[in-house]
Amino acid sequence: MTNEATENRLGEALSPYLLQHADNPVAWQPWDREALAMARTLDRPILLSIGYSACHWCHVMAHESFENDEIAERMNAFFVNIKVDREERPDLDRIYQLAHQLLTGRGGGWPLTVFLDPASHAPFFAGTYFPPEPRHGMIAFGDLLERIHQVWSTRREELRQQHLQVQEALQAVATPRPGGEADLESALESLTAEAGARFDRDNGGFGGGPKFPQAPLLAALAEIEGEHPAQMLGDTLTAMARHGLHDQLGGGFFRYCVDAVWEIPHFEKMLSDNALLLGLYARAARRWQRRDFQAVCERLVEWLEREMSLESGGFAASLDADNKDGEGAWYVWTRKEVAERLTSDEQELFSARFGLDGPPNFESEYWHLVIARSRGELVREDLSEAEIDRRLESARKRLLEARQERPAPGRDDKMLANWNGLMIENLAVAGRLLGREDWLEGAAKALDSVAVNLFGQEPPRAVWRGGRSAQTALLDEHASVLAACLELLAWRFEVRWLNLARRIGRRIVGQFADETSGALYLTPRDYESLLTRPLAHADDATPAGAGLAVVGLARLGHLCGDPALVDAAHKAVDAARGDIERSAMAHATLVRAWNSLEHPRPQVLLAGPDDPVAEWHRKLAATDRFDVYRLGGDLPPDDLPESLRPLAGKREAVAMACLGQRCLPPVESLKALESQLASAGG
Template structure:
C-alpha cells in the first residue's frame, strides 16, 4: 500500500510513495508523534535527480527487512531539499558540526524527538563497505545509543543548538558603515590562488561550475582592468564547454565534474546551474567575441526551452542522472554505434574532434563526448576547410541527437521553483538582449507570467508548484532571484507590470524577512514555522547567497525607482555582513558584488525617443560588456514610469545617464554616450 507520500506533489517524495517505509512528509503531525512516543526521528533529505539517493532507496528503503527496522525504531520523515531548503540548510550545517565533514545528498540525520540532530551522515550502504556500516545495523545502534546515553546526548544537543544559533548570523553584532575595497581585492586573490591554471575551475576534483565566483571576476576585470581575472573566467568556461560538463549533443551543463579535467560529469542537469551559466557565456562573448561562447549560449538556451520549459511557461527543476537505473546511460556511446549512424565523411570529423580514436573515457567501455581536438586542427588533418568541418560536425550532431532521442530518457523533475526560475529568467533575458533573440525573451517572459499567475496570491509569494497552484511559503531566495530576473527583463523589453511586481516583491521582502534590529534578511518569513535555526545566509552555495543578491538588487531597484527604502535596506544588509566579509570573503562573491556596486553605483541609462530611433542604440549598447550599467529603453508614450525613469519626451534618440545621485546632461549621440561609459571602465 502506498504510504503518506502518495498525497504529496513533489516528484522526489512520490518516488518513495510505494516504499515499505512508513514515511511522513515534514509536518507538525509527524513531529508531534515523535514527541508523544518519545521516539527518535530519522530524517532523509534528497532530490529527484540525485543518483546516490536512488541507490540508497533501492538498497534500503525498498527493502522490507530494513523498512521493518526503520518503522519499529523511528519516526521516518522524507524531505525534498528543493521544496524545503530551510530544513536542508539547517541539517546540512548540523551534519558538518557533528561530523566535521561536508554533507551532500542523500542526507541522513538522526534527531531527538524535539528535532535536534545528534548523529548523521549521507549515504549508508545496505551491507558493510567502504568503511561504512550496514544501514540496518546502524539503525539498531543509533536507537540503542539514544536509549542508553540520553543524558549525554541531551548535553550534546544543547551545544549543537548553541552552535547553530551562532552560525545562523555570521555578521551578528558587527555593524560597519565605513566600507572599503579591501575585501574585493582579497577575494580576487583567493580565487586566483584556487584557480587551476591547466584545466580551469577552482580546486581539485570534484569540480563545480561556481558561476557566482566567475561573475565576480568578470566584474573585477571590467571595474579594474584585471586581465588575469578575465582570463580565469574565459579559460574556465571554455574548458567546461569543451569538456564533459557540457552536453555536446543536446546542450546544457551537467551538475559537476568527477575529475579535475571536466571530462566525466555527475550526469544530472540542474536548472540553477544552467540559468546563470547561460548569462555568463553571453557575457564571455561580449568580452572576447569568440564564437565558442555564442555557440554554447545558443545551445543552452535551446535546451532550456526544448526540455525544461513546461507548456504553461515555467521552467522545470532538473533532469535525472540515471536512465533505466544506470547513471549516464542516456548520454554515453559505443564507437561502433556512432559509426553506424554517420557517413564516413561525417565520422572522420567526429572521430578526431571527440577523441573516438582514443581509449574509452567512461568506465573503460564507453565514450562520453568531449572535445579532444579543436575543429580547425581536424580540418587541417583531413585537408578540408574549417567551414566544411563545421558543416559535417553540425550534421553529425543532428543525426546522433535524433538517435539518442530514441533511448529511454532520464526522468524530469517537473517542479516549478520560484527561485530557480528567477535565476533562469535573469540568464535568459541577459542572453536575449546580447544576441537580439526575441524567442529567448519570450520564453523568459512566459516564465515570469507563470510565477506571477500561479505563485503570487494575496501579496504572498509561494515557493513551488507541480501541476497546480503554488504552495509552501517562499523563501528569501525566491524573492530576490525573481527581483533580479525582473530587473533583467525590464532592460530587455520594458513592461510597467514587471516594475510593479518587482516592487511588490521588494516590499514583501522588507516586511516579512528583514532583521530590522541586526540588518540583513532571514532565509524564512517572520510567520514561518518555528525550526531549530533561522539562518541569515551570507555564503554562496550552488546558488548565490540570498543576502548578497538582496543587497545588490534592492540597491539597483532603489536606483531605478528613486525609492530610498530599498537603498536603505541594502545599506543595512551590507553593514550587517561587512565585518565577516572583510575577515574572510571566500565563498561570498554575491556579497562582494553588492559591495562593489555600493562603492561604485551602477549607471542608470534611460533611452528615450521614437521606437525606431532608439532600437539601434539599444542593440549597440547590448553588445557591450557593461555589468555596472542598467539600460532602459523607453519609447515615447511608455506609461506608468517612476520619476527616476520619466524623462522628457523627445523627437530623436536621446540618453540620460545617472550614477547614484549624479546625473549628466542628456546625450543625443551614441558615440558620445559610449565615451562617457568608457570613462568608468
C-alpha cells in the same frame, strides 16, 4: 497516533522526489505539523532524510534500503521517518547540512540522513549515504538504526547535552558577525587571492576532483579588474566547454565532474547551474568575441527549449543522472553505435574530434564525448574548416536524434521560483547580448508564469507543479525573481513587471531584513519556527540570496528613485562584512554586490518615439556597460514612480543618465549622451 506512524503519507505530495518514495514500505511523512506532533506524542526520534529527484546516490539508497522490508520495519518501529525534497525546502537542507558539518567535521551532501530529538528537532547524529551491509568502512544502515535506537533508549540525557551544544553553534552561525576595518578593496583582493590559491592552472576550475563549476565565484571574478581574475575566468570557461562537464551533443552542463580534468561527470543536469553558466558564457562571448562561447549558449538554450520547457511557461528543475539502463546511459556511446548512425566521412571526423579514436573513458567500454582535437587540428588539404563544420554538425544532429530514441532520464518537472528566476534573468542577458529576440520572448513568457502561479499569491510561493503551489518563498526566490524582473524591464518596460519588482523589494525589506542590523535572513519574519533562522550570506551552488537581494534592491532603488531600498542594500552589506572578512571566496556574491554598490553601473533612461530611441536602446544595451530602460509613450504616468513620470509620453527623443542617486541633465541625441557618460566616467 501509533497507527498513523505505519502509514506512508507521501502519495499526495507535490514533489516528484517525494512521490518516488510513496510506495516504499517506510512510513514516510512530509515535514509538517502532523508529523512533528506525531514524533513528540510517540516520543520517538525523527529520522530526517533529505535528497532530490536527480540525485544518483539518493536513488541508490532508496533501492537498497527504503525498498527493503526488513530495514523499513526497523525504521517504522524506532523512528518517525520524514522525507524532504531539498529543492522544496532549502531552509531545512541548509540548517541540517550545517548541523552535519558541526557533528562530523566534514561537509555533507545527499542523501542527507539526520536523527533529530522529537521535542527540539535538534540533531544528535548525522551522515549521508549508508549501504545496506557494511562496506568500505561504512556501517550497514540497518545496524545503524539499531545502534541509534539503543543509544536513544539508554543515553538520552547525554544526547540532549550534545545537541544543545549543536543548537548553540547553529545560533552563533546565524548571528551577524561584526566586521573589522576591511574595505571593499581588501575584500576584492582577498577574493582574488583565495581563488588564486585554489585555481587549477593546468585544468581550469578550483581544487581537485570532484570539480564543480562554482558559478557564483566565476561571476564575481568576471567583475573584478585585472589580468589574474580574467585568466581564471577564461581558462575555466574554456575547460568546461571543451570537456565532459558540457553535453557536447545536446547542450547544457552536468552538475559536476568526478575528476580534476573535467572528463567524467555525474550526469544529472540542474536548471540552476545552467542558468548561471548561460549568463557567464554570454558575457564572456561578448567580452572576448568568442564564437565558441556563443555556440555554448546557443546549444544550452536549444536544450532548455527541447527538454526543460513546461507547457505553462517556465522551466523544469532537473534531469536525472540515470535512465532505466543506469547512470549516464543516455549520454555515452560505443564505436558501433556511432558507426551505425553516421556516414563514413562523418564518422572519421567525429571520432577524431571527440576522442573515439582513443581508448574508452567511461566504464572501460564507452565514450563520454569530450573535445579531443580543435577544429584547426582537423583541417587538411582536402578538408576546409567550413566542410568540417558542416560534417560535424550533421553528425551531431544524427547522434542527438539517435539519443532521443533511448529511454530518457527522469525529469523533475516542478517549477521552482528561485531557479526559474535565475534562468529568466540569464536567458534575458544572453538574448540581449547575443541579439536573440526569441530568447527574450521566452524569458518573458517564463516570468509571466512565475508571476501568476507563484508570486500571484500572498505570501508568494516557491514551488508549482500540476496546477498546485507549495512552500512559502524564501529570500532566494524573492531575490532571483526581482533580478529577472529588472533584466526584462531593461528589454521592454512593462508596468506589470515593475509593479512585481516593487512588491518584491518591499517584501525583502519588510520580511527578511533584521530590524536592528539590516542583515538578510533566508526565511521571512512570519515563517514557521525552525531550529534556527539561517542568514543568507554564503554561496553554495547558487548565489547567496543576500548578495542577489543587495544588487536587486540597489538597482530597483536607483530606477524608482527610492533611497530606502538603496539604504537597505548598504545595511545588508555592512551586516555581512564580518563574514566577508573571514572568507571572501565563500561570500563571492556579497563581494560582487558590495562592488556594485560602491561602483553602480550608470543607468540610462530613454523616452520618445521609436525612431531613433529604439536604435539608441539596442546599441546601449548590447554594450553591457549600462542599465538601460526605454519608457514607451503608452505608459500611463500614474502607474510609474514619481521619478519616472516626467519622461512618460515624451514626443521628442530624450535620454537621461543617472550615476547612482545623481542624475545628469537630459540630452536629445545619442552622441550627446555618450559624451556626457564619457565625461562622467561611465
